[in-house]
Amino acid sequence: MSTVSAAEAAxxxxxxxHWWDPEGPxxxxxxxxxxxxGWIARRVEAAGLAWRGLRLLDVGCGAGLAAEAFARRGAAVTGIDAASEAIAAARRHAEQGGLAIDYRIxxxxxxAEEGALFDVVVALEVIEHVADRDAFLAALATLTRPGGLVFLSTLNRTARSFLLAKVGAEYLLRLLPVGTHDWRAFVTPAELARALRRAGFAVTDSAGMTMAPLTGTWRESGDLSVNYLVAARRA
Structure with missing residues (x-):
């Protein structure tokens, strides 16, 4: 069964x-x-991993915002996405920046079926868009070497996230195109932790990401009620 939602990929x-337009959607x-x-990088380094030669997979990479940031740190980055248009944009932008990133549709x-294996796997703003959450995490586990790290960022399913991330961001402030998110697909930290354990991971850290509404800047916080990050280690 594919973990890809064709509607979400489209x-x-x-x-x-418009992915690389900093004032666009x-x-x-x-x-x-x-x-x-930056949050991910600090935990990679705390685990004693060197960036040079680190095999990193960016799942649902889009046009490469995170993939390029990790490549600039020295990692050997593979980026995958189900949207061919996003991968084409990612390849163009990486080439323009002189970055050697292996992008694949x-x-x-x-x-996982090919036997690929990585030191670090990231899936940022992805799990709330997949067709099968458990199958998705099982695939990430297969792709992560024993003792390797996985990082996810997503949205909590709370009344506050509905007001801020759905109604506020899409309808009131127009920070995102209307229809970007389905609040029902948001994942609570407890749900994600249980799903990660089922897949063979142990959660090691988490943090909230909080946006200042007047400036649009983001900071790390202890508030996981809307956006949050999770780090886990493969058994």
Whole structure:
């Protein structure tokens, strides 16, 4: 069974040409990206992993915002996405920046079937868009070497996230295109932790990501009620 939702892939593929516009429809991701990639980088380094030669997989990479940030740190990055338009945009932008990133149109289970293995796997703002959450995490586990790290960022399913991330971001502030998110697909930290354990991971850390409404800047916080990050280790 594919973990890809064709409707979700098409929705984000349609935004590919504007992905790298910092004031376009991906503006929240541009502003969030330094926080989430920096948070991940500190935990990679705390685990004693060197960036040079580190094999990192970015699942649901879109046009490459996070993939490029990790490649600039020295990692050997593979980025996969189900949207061909996003991968085409990612390849163009990486080439323009002189970055050697292996971008592929693929679902994680396809790479898992090939026997691919990575030191670090990231899936940022992805799990709330997949067709099968458990199958998706099982594929990530197969792709992560024993003792390797996985990082996810997603949205909590709370009344506050409905007001801020759905109604506020899409309908009132127009920070995201209407229909970007389905609040019913948001994942609570407890649900995600249980699903990660079923897949063979142990959660090691988590943090909230909070946006300042007046400036649009993001900071790490202890508030996981809307956006949050999770780190886990493969058994």
């Amino acid at each position: 929705k984000f593929g349609a935004l590919a040409e 991906m503006r929240p991701l541009h502003r969030m990206n330094p926080l989430r990639t 693929a679902a994680p289970e396809e790479l």
